[in-house]
Amino acid sequence: MQATAYTYDPESRSGQVLLDDGTPVPFDAAAFDAGGLRLLRPGQRVRIETEETEAGAGTDSGTDASAGPGADTGTDTGAGAGRRITLVTLQTF
Template sequence: MQGTVHTFDPATRSGTVLLDDGTPLPYPASAFDASGLRLLRPGQRVRLKVEGEGAERAAVFLTIATMSDPFV
């Protein structure tokens, strides 16, 4: 799944991604930390792994879209 970074707070290392259909999806610090990245910028394209349903749905991993996918 891919989306676009909507928000990123460097202090908490969390934020939101807008999916291609415009749905905002939160990502916790643990998803950002798993990426190995140091920073995300609003508008940056990312690939993400999502788990959960409904209100519990959240990204558990994200990386820059051009980087290799560790789940393939």
């Protein structure tokens, strides 16, 4: 799946990408390291791989990546089913 780099913190090697529908999805250092990158700049097109998370296995990101724009995710901050990014790498054409 393709996305656009939105934020990146080089100290923690984590950040967020924006899906093509504008949904921000966080990634952690493990996903960044899996892609073999050394740096990521906002605006770069990236390829991401995701996996479905089970109830209770989410991260406290506050973003339900499986919900579309404008969806009401309630007060549940990622503890339900959703997506987790497992790899971030540059998009090649």
